[in-house]
Amino acid sequence: MKTKWVIFVAAAAAAVCLSGDGLGAPAPGPLTEVVVTLGQPSFGRNLQSARVEQTTAVRNVLHTLPDAQVRWRYHLVLNGFAVVLPRSQISTLARVPGIAKVWPNVTYHTLDDVTQIGAPALWGPTLATAGQGMKIGIIDEGLDANHPYFNPAGFSYPPGFPKGLTSLTTPKVIVQRTFPAPHQTWKYASAPFDPVYGYHATHVAGIAAGDHGTNANGKIISGVAPDAYIGNYKALTVPTPDFGLDGNSAEIAAAIEAAVSDGMNVINLSIGEPEVEPSRDLVDVAVANAARAGVVTVVAAGNDFPQYGLGSVGSPANAPAAITVGAVDSRNAIADFSSAGPTPLSLELKPDVSAPGVAIFSSFPARRGTWGLLDGTSMSSPHVAGAAALLMQRHPTWTVAQIKSALVLTGDAARVGGVEASTLREGGGVVDLVRADNPLVFADPTTLSFGRVAAGKSALQSVALTDAGGGAGTWNVAVTMQTALGSVQAPPTVTVPGTLALTAVAGATSGDVTGFVVVTRGTDVRRIPFWFEASAPKLASEARPSLPKPGVYKGTTLHAPSRVVQYRYPTGSRANFNGPERAYRVRIKPGVANFGVVVLSGRVTAHVTFDGAEDHITGYESMPVDLNPYRSTYGDGIPVSAALLPAPGVYDIVFDSRSATDAGPFSFRLWINDTTPPKLKVQSTHGGIRVSATDAGSGVDPSSVHAFVDGKSATASWLGGVIHVAARPGRHRLVLTAADYQEAKNNEDIGPLFPNTATLRVTVRVR
DSSP: OOOOOOOOEEETTEEEOOOOOOOOSOOSSSEEEEEEEOSSOSTTSOHHHHHHHHHHHHHHHHHHOTTOEEEEEESSSOSEEEEEEEGGGHHHHHTSTTOOEEEOOOEEEEOOOTTTTTHHHHHOTTOTTSSTTOEEEEEESOOOTTSGGGOOTTOOOOTTOOEESGGGOOSSEEEEEEOOOTTOOOTTTTSSSOTTTOOHHHHHHHHHHOOTTEEETTEEEOOSSTTOEEEEEEOOOEEETTTEEEEEHHHHHHHHHHHHHHTOSEEEEOEEBOOOOGGGOHHHHHHHHHHHTTOEEEEEOOSOHHHHOBTOOOBTTTOTTSEEEEEEOTTSBBOTTOOBSSOTTTOOOOOOEEEEOSSEEEEOOGGGTSEEEEOSHHHHHHHHHHHHHHHHHHOTTOOHHHHHHHHHHTOBOOEETTEEOOHHHHTTOBOOHHHHTSOSEEEESSSEEEEEEETTOEEEEEEEEEESSSOOEEEEEEEEESOSSEEEEOOSEEEESEEEEEEEEEOSSOEEEEEEEEEEETTEEEEEEEEEEEEOOSGGGSOOOBOOSSEEEEEEOTTOOOOOOOOOSSOTTOOOOOSOEEEEEEEEOTTOOEEEEEEEESSOEEEEEETTEEEEEOGGGGSSBOOOTTSTTTTOBOSEEEEESOOSEEEEEEEEOSSGGGOSEEEEEEEEOOOSOOEEEEEEOSSSEEEEEEOSSSOBOGGGOEEEETTEEEOEEEETTEEEEOOOSEEEEEEEEEEBGGGGGOOOOOSSSOTTEEEEEEEEEEO
């Protein structure tokens, strides 16, 4: 008998599901967790009518799909609920009455000093404004509430608290909630702190709000907002080989929902994963609606610059409403690891600001020595989360957007070498809380992203400037250019309040155009960072025959044009492709989960790009790299280029060569919407074990084949659709796994950890 679970827990003024325990027996077939939304969130609407709407939709889902299990319920940042169901039933779910959209699930993982940003100046000599009453939600892999940095002495619960697992809260850590992934077997998945893997959140929380004057092995330290409360929202619960604990978009969104419902003022997300098409990114939507609900969300930019270069900011750092934070060292130099904008798919200027992220001293669990140092934008983000809490306490009437503006426009220059860093790496600069506390003017928007501007063409944007206190009147306007591939034109003056009209003009050469629009009045200087891409793609002028359907194709780069040299974004190592290229077109319909190509033969590298635009590839997935965080081969080079959760439209697939000497024939396989693993079937047991391995999508990846005979690793080889496993005569227990090429691009945990991997478990007799 199958049990269906719908769990509701009252939280503040909204009903929100806050427990994933007891899901009952798993449904048959490969499972996935998705989120369905019905319409607008309930804030600003009648809450009761929204609940009725959801109840009706849940009833319809369970009536139509008896194997489905409804989990998290969203009312504030989303209007919908999470559903666990067989993957084969997703298309049916989308047709259930009342369902407006089905969102796929995406995996997030952790990214790897208060004086430097001026926090003590805002506390005051008596610590009167050190974050009192502010609540900072740490959405991460769970923190150790019993750490001495979170000593509750002198704190008392604010009205309405504690919340969640109240037996584990303290007057300092006032919320304890967990959001385990469905059907998890890890024994600490539902615990608010993982004693085996947990450490990241403890370090992050200490930076944001560790107690003032804490003695850490003889060193007296403090968090940025030491008197703020902490909410622990453990949304990363799945152990992985390389990232510690991971979590999925359904759980991340549920944690954001709970943090908003609980009344957190600030949310910190020191997590990230490659950007997907933003309209299909559930967490981005949740962040946007959290901002609409008055909650500041601060996100780490990422640590991928060495490998991926420009365009290495992922999700949810790409969310326009978030304050995205890059990392600097103690000398205000950009950390070499700190990810850079623009966001690769949505083409937005990120990060917004920078903060300390190198050798940051903070709390560790006792098993790691109680105190220690970490590098990463994960450490930069909580500096700004704490900073936002201080500003909210001191300026309770400021909006989320105004807090962001105050931080961005007042930043100090970060450096790369002897010059100021590009806005794509520093945003508005290093947070200066003293200046941000008196910003004089607010800007909307706070950063300017003109996107792709064709060579010789222009684009217009305007910035609304308002008085933040003492800023009314006339300001002088100038533009500081950081690159010479284009320009931004501005009027000489602007009156506050008023509107500043700006024109971006692209030069003839492709590349990034960055700088600041600078407004000054006497000695007061405020800077608005900008970026655009001067776009002069060569691909559009080439013949690009259409690929009519998935399958295996042959081509050649002999006598092909050699016009395209670089691809972006990300830019990667900026490797040049100086040889000839051959391009094809493919049309993608709505609702496709993925598509891509694997190079089967030839000396070419594949790139998936938007229509006619080598300067706009499909993000990380286009890069020939294994992106699956659950595989031991993560980060390895592979001959695969793809797109994950693509928007409908026309794309190009380009096969390029490094030099003219590499020109020649090649072959490749195209797949579209590969969501099933290979099929494995024992074919023969004469002289060993032969298993047929077929995959109608991206094809079987020979490097993924692993065999165990009687619990021991066995030699296995794949040839012509058959896996040969060495085994002596007799009775044996075989466990065989094989994946397709799409598995290397899966950044998501949908049901099993490896949705495109098949496992065969069988007892055989070898003759």
